[in-house]
Amino acid sequence: MNAYKQILIAVDLSDDSQKVCQKALEVTQGENIHIFLLHVVEFIYQMGTSYDPMFYPSLDDLSENEEQLIKLSKEKMAQLINEMNIPTSITLESSVLSGIPKTEILNLAEEKKVDLIVCGSHGRSGFELLLGSTANAILHHAPCDVLAVRTKKSKE
Ligand code: AMP
Secondary structure (H helix, E strand, C coil): CCCCCEEEEECCCCCCHHHHHHHHHHCCCCCCEEEEEEEEECHHHHHHHHCCCCCCCCHHHHHHHHHHHHHHHHHHHHHHHHHHCCCCCEEEEEEEEECCHHHHHHHHHHHHCCCEEEEECCCCCCCCCCCCHHHHHHHHHCCCEEEEECCCCCCC
16 A cells, blocks of 8 residues: 555544544654645634524624634644644644635645545534534545544444
C-alpha cells in the first residue's frame, strides 16, 4: 500500500478533535507528508441553540458575530495544533473557512488533491446514528480514501 502523503483533517473543534488529529498522525508514514487542517464555521448552525424566530439581526450584526466566531475558531485551532506535537517530517497548513462544512471539506480535498480525508465518525451535531451527517457526506462524495475515527457518540 502506498503511504498517504497529502492528508486533509477536518475538525469541528469539539473535544474529540484531538483524538481525530492523533489518529491521522498515527497513519502517516515516511517523509514529505503534508497535512491540511480545516475547520468550517457554519454561522446559522452556531446560532441554533438560542434561535428566536422573532430575532432578526441586521446584516452588520451578522458580519460582526461571524468575525467574532472566526476569531474564536482560529484561537481554538492554534491551541489544537499546539497540542498535536507534529513531527518535523510533517508540514501543516491550517485554515478556518465559513460555509457548509461538507461542501468546504470536499472542495478543499478536490482543490489540494489530497489522498486521504480524516474526520470523526460523529461531531457536535451527531446523534447516535451510524455516522454523523458531515461524515456521511464525506464518505459518499470524497475523491479519495476516508478515515472516519470512531468518537464517543458512536453507537457501541
Ligand atoms: P458530524 O457528521 O457533523 O457529526 O461530524 C463528523 C465529523 O465531521 C467531525 O468529527 C469532523 O471531523 C467533521 N466536521 C463536522 N463539522 C465540521 C466543521 N464545521 N468543520 C470541519 N469539520 C467538521
